Amino acid sequence: MAGNRAVTFMGPRKVEVKSYDYPKLVGPKGQKCEHGVIVKLVATNICGSDLHIYRGRFPAPSGTILGHENTGEVVEVGSHVEFIKKGDLVSVPFNVSCGKCRNCKEGHTDTCMNANDEMDCAAYGFNLGGWQGGQAEYMMVPWADFQLLAFPDKDQAMEKIRDLTLLSDILPTGFHGCYTAGVRPGSTVYIAGAGPVGRCAAASAHLLGASAIIVGDSNQERLALVKKAGYQTVDTSKLDPVADQIEAILGVREVDAGVDAVGWECHGQGPDAPEEPTAVLNTLFQVVRANGGMGIPGIYARGDPEARNEAEKQGKYALAIGQAWIKSPHLTAGQCPVMHYHRELMMAILQDRMPYLTPLLNTQFISLDEVPEAYRKFDAGAPVKYVIDPHGSIKTAA
Amino acid sequence: MAGNRAVTFMGPRKVEVKSYDYPKLVGPKGQKCEHGVIVKLVATNICGSDLHIYRGRFPAPSGTILGHENTGEVVEVGSHVEFIKKGDLVSVPFNVSCGKCRNCKEGHTDTCMNANDEMDCAAYGFNLGGWQGGQAEYMMVPWADFQLLAFPDKDQAMEKIRDLTLLSDILPTGFHGCYTAGVRPGSTVYIAGAGPVGRCAAASAHLLGASAIIVGDSNQERLALVKKAGYQTVDTSKLDPVADQIEAILGVREVDAGVDAVGWECHGQGPDAPEEPTAVLNTLFQVVRANGGMGIPGIYARGDPEARNEAEKQGKYALAIGQAWIKSPHLTAGQCPVMHYHRELMMAILQDRMPYLTPLLNTQFISLDEVPEAYRKFDAGAPVKYVIDPHGSIKTAA
Amino acid sequence: MAGNRAVTFMGPRKVEVKSYDYPKLVGPKGQKCEHGVIVKLVATNICGSDLHIYRGRFPAPSGTILGHENTGEVVEVGSHVEFIKKGDLVSVPFNVSCGKCRNCKEGHTDTCMNANDEMDCAAYGFNLGGWQGGQAEYMMVPWADFQLLAFPDKDQAMEKIRDLTLLSDILPTGFHGCYTAGVRPGSTVYIAGAGPVGRCAAASAHLLGASAIIVGDSNQERLALVKKAGYQTVDTSKLDPVADQIEAILGVREVDAGVDAVGWECHGQGPDAPEEPTAVLNTLFQVVRANGGMGIPGIYARGDPEARNEAEKQGKYALAIGQAWIKSPHLTAGQCPVMHYHRELMMAILQDRMPYLTPLLNTQFISLDEVPEAYRKFDAGAPVKYVIDPHGSIKTAA
């Protein structure tokens, strides 16, 4: 039987491809997972969240196999599995969820109560429950019947794999940001961040029928992708306040909805602005109109070792709630429950309703050996979505 | 002061353009309407609902001025009006609504309790409260501050008048059908009827992010417009059951949501099928999947003088609720509360998010004198949306 | 090992308690159900739906073990079960649902796609998938981790078993009727039917904060229970139209929301009125106000052998949609997805928020041997909820 090569976090800014045994139907604490399957990875993406770990800002043990954006073929099926079959091409939601606890039953697979002993939240390749990641040749996925989204037609899926690989995390995550912010037909929306999640949020806003879609970032190459897709941009490397830049576009200083696609590692405004963890949220409090919503899929951490002060080390950030209160704002933070959205988004992709996704994402397929270099480039702001093709399956299909 | 020329219903299949006095700020019962304005019509459309009257199926008194899809310039402002100004270019929702009753306050402007003494529902140019229609040079619109949607920029609006003229009724109506049927990103939807409302429903489904959009009709020219826009079609002039035709498209026999854009004057299936008032609803009960929704903006009448039997004359139709009950269906019928949607849809149009609208509708501008001929053609199934340009304003602007 | 005694449908108006083997972890088609458990019944209720079968109106094969309202103790656990434990006291939702199909994942456990080969809907003790009922000493429950609601404290639960036994069907069903009809704080609601489901709907309306709760029936003893609980009544054995009776109570002729807690075996109005399957729905179309909602948990059948005419035999009923259309009604029909509500309703009971439930229901505990007599009395309209205590566990606890 084959072994397994996998991208391994070895410490801040250090990832290596290491060799492991082929995975077993066994969980992080050695428990049997006969409800699980082994997936042969076809496409496994590098995510902005991986960079939090890569930079040492989101503590994870050395030796963690990274990768929570996984798509692949089922090659082994546990004895308790009823419906998923060997050979299925599946999208694996990044959240690990049992399908049997109160939260899962209520649709909140982002906060499964059974997949992580330490808290009600689990994910692959993260420090959340110990489930190994999928930036690898193979991975184990528990509770397969509940969790996996099987594509209806494998050939069709391989043709659209460039877009479908986004279903495991960032497309639903961007969508969740828009959805919880209340984006609907006709909405004007400001999305902070033109990284892959921000660009997926822009595509989601488009699918949701938004009118003006405005994306802010200081990275000019990423902004260029946004403009090319027909959306509008705010350049946060300029000193002009975001509200001024929005006014220049819309004629008014506020939008209906705001999405934070950055998180706490964001920067203040202007050229070479330093990190300023409250910059995005406090900007949203300003530029989202009365009764508007904010979706916050961008991560806010507690326990960042590089936080500026004691309050931020404890996860407390100076938010402008006193400025915004009179505007009756509402906000939703946290991880996306991928299962809530992935089937619908798959349907939109399969029926060709998101032609804007491919150019916006600017996906580049790489081999496992190219991964360490890709982390470096992505960390430096490359306007690219890196997708690993560990077995060359996509290359072959193309 | 000018007089007023207006399209007048003179009896079944008989409309004439007649001359009247210039309208006053006075309501149908002679009451003063200082909260109203006089609108000089820029675009006033012929609607499928007008045909119900035209055919004598929806009883209306001879002498009724037709026209409930109105857009124009405010030329006179009542003394109680606070915000709408002379010169504003406005879209007039087809529902007449006061903004002060319980229903209006709850957003249900389709069932205003103050605009019609006989029932909680009023409209212009219909037998609903006596408000005169706008297929004319001028019309009076009461409760102007509450009702009217003023376009932010007149020049921009005149450039997009072809699409914006749809905001007074059929675009919101098609949208309402989809929205109440539960259409959302990824949904598959079957829309019964490829007339202007059905085509607007298809465009609305697109804006809402639907995946497969399937429109059924027996009119080949209307189906051709739908196909050209990139949607799929069911041909009800064939005997193949709708579910079979859907299966040929989707691989499954049911859709997530269904919209009735026809109403009770629908026909059974097959070539030259006769009228069969339950055909659309009972088809929807069949082809909408478990827990799916049905939106029914198509009108169901009570009191149709040509109804087939006593039950139908009383507005009772043999619906297959006993077949559908086990599938847990939900449905919403009735008129669209235009105000609930028009601002958002205007934003989508102004920001160029509905490029599919213009080709789908195939709008033809006509003068007042061409109206009687247009009614004849539209009644015969012309694949066109007729928009009256009473003052030649659109012609001039173009 | 013990055998099993169970209430068996032997043909119209004929139920017998027969002896069977102790159940195995095996499904209706002989498939292994290691995800299942064996439940020792503590409380298993006779439901109005059982009467449809009992009367021969809802066709079921002779030999069917009846009973879909089941509560009991887990006495055997399949090898795939992870979280439910032997000894748990559990409520069994009447719908059989896998937790893994699209519908279950979306919360629609009433239309599970895996539990019944013939349609997307399954239930115990019904002609829906072949799952044996629980009016017995023991029963098998598949997909136990997903389906079962375990009470947090057994002793506390036994003290409140009289109310908690309603969680398997009729309390959630009545609640679903109100919820889908849009009942919320301050609503006025008309509930057609004062049987156990109607009385549970009244209690649910109370919990939901409804203002006026009006229940209609022709059975005076059942109406007496409703009045004693502090609600208002409409007497359908009188000829006064329901709208008149509502006006006498409320001062207006319409309510905000309507619930059909009867179904197609309803009767027309007046003393000794005959069956009139559209009586309830067409009354609701009349008395529910503009934009109001109707919840229809009452069953509408296709294939009733005693239906009056061909249309009704096919499940087509002459509904007054043409009268109601102008009022913009919405309605939701079908079975209740019990899991959507049972945990919340359990919490309300355990925290003593529904003191009105016990007197409203007028529950009578009976032994298995008393069941045939109870069916006869219940069919005759006894103002009682019959709950079977097959092992005398409740009697002992009391």
Add this chain to the structure above:
Amino acid sequence: MAGNRAVTFMGPRKVEVKSYDYPKLVGPKGQKCEHGVIVKLVATNICGSDLHIYRGRFPAPSGTILGHENTGEVVEVGSHVEFIKKGDLVSVPFNVSCGKCRNCKEGHTDTCMNANDEMDCAAYGFNLGGWQGGQAEYMMVPWADFQLLAFPDKDQAMEKIRDLTLLSDILPTGFHGCYTAGVRPGSTVYIAGAGPVGRCAAASAHLLGASAIIVGDSNQERLALVKKAGYQTVDTSKLDPVADQIEAILGVREVDAGVDAVGWECHGQGPDAPEEPTAVLNTLFQVVRANGGMGIPGIYARGDPEARNEAEKQGKYALAIGQAWIKSPHLTAGQCPVMHYHRELMMAILQDRMPYLTPLLNTQFISLDEVPEAYRKFDAGAPVKYVIDPHGSIKTAA
């Protein structure tokens, strides 16, 4: 014509009853308000928000007439008013709203765009638009047709005036806190603050069907009212963490929903704990469970002259979003749009569905002359709701 006596803010901790001219149908900028009415106050309450002004923490100009919780009889009607009539007994929502702007039409009367030039929010007797308050004999209410809730029967209303007087602000405000926090049947809820708004929130949670209702405060007399009503309490004058106290009640450390009925002038925990503006919000971030909601009707200020530091002076507070993010929280802050709820809550009161309201509130009627003393006592924490009866109308009726 009569003059007007009114409660006037003269500076921190200084209110006086002063004499004024009888009010005219004129707004704060001298504009005519023929859409307005003059209300003779029957019941006008002192609110916790008045204390923010009274203490000098929420800056208001000296000479402001206080009072935003107003109920009274219409004694004069402007010429543009169509439906409200002289003699109507009405509840006046505390928000001033025009009924014609986008926000009002969308139901967000808390952020009317026309009633205050400086921001999209207006209220009587506050520093929000300059509208004079109603702690007086008479007041002017603009946009009367849109704003006012007329009681259906004056005699019945006078009998229930003790509860109905809460409809102008605190009952809808407490309800809004619960509603936006997601309280629904079966929810467990923690309400921070046992002042009148917190007690109204508890009553609202009850009406909404909540199971466990837990209210926290350090004021023992207010907690006693809560306990007497059958709810549970957390004593924040003890050092035991709120989560510990909740666990002692529920067996778990978290609730489904949290309401902040205090705002930024809250205190930390323990005996004699000092002000700690983030205490309530950061406690809610802790004790609200995953995917739970927080409703924040408690005010957060910008510009409090007594704020502890520069950040708080600017309205920035150190919130534990980094601790809570992983739990996927959602929150809604701001003023209650009273009109969204008042009719429904009136119905619940008129139909006797809130018998718990009277004992919970412990209302005391006072004359205008007793107002200064009442402000002193209320500021000191009196477990009372003070309602002014300026004309002795309630006294007379009783």
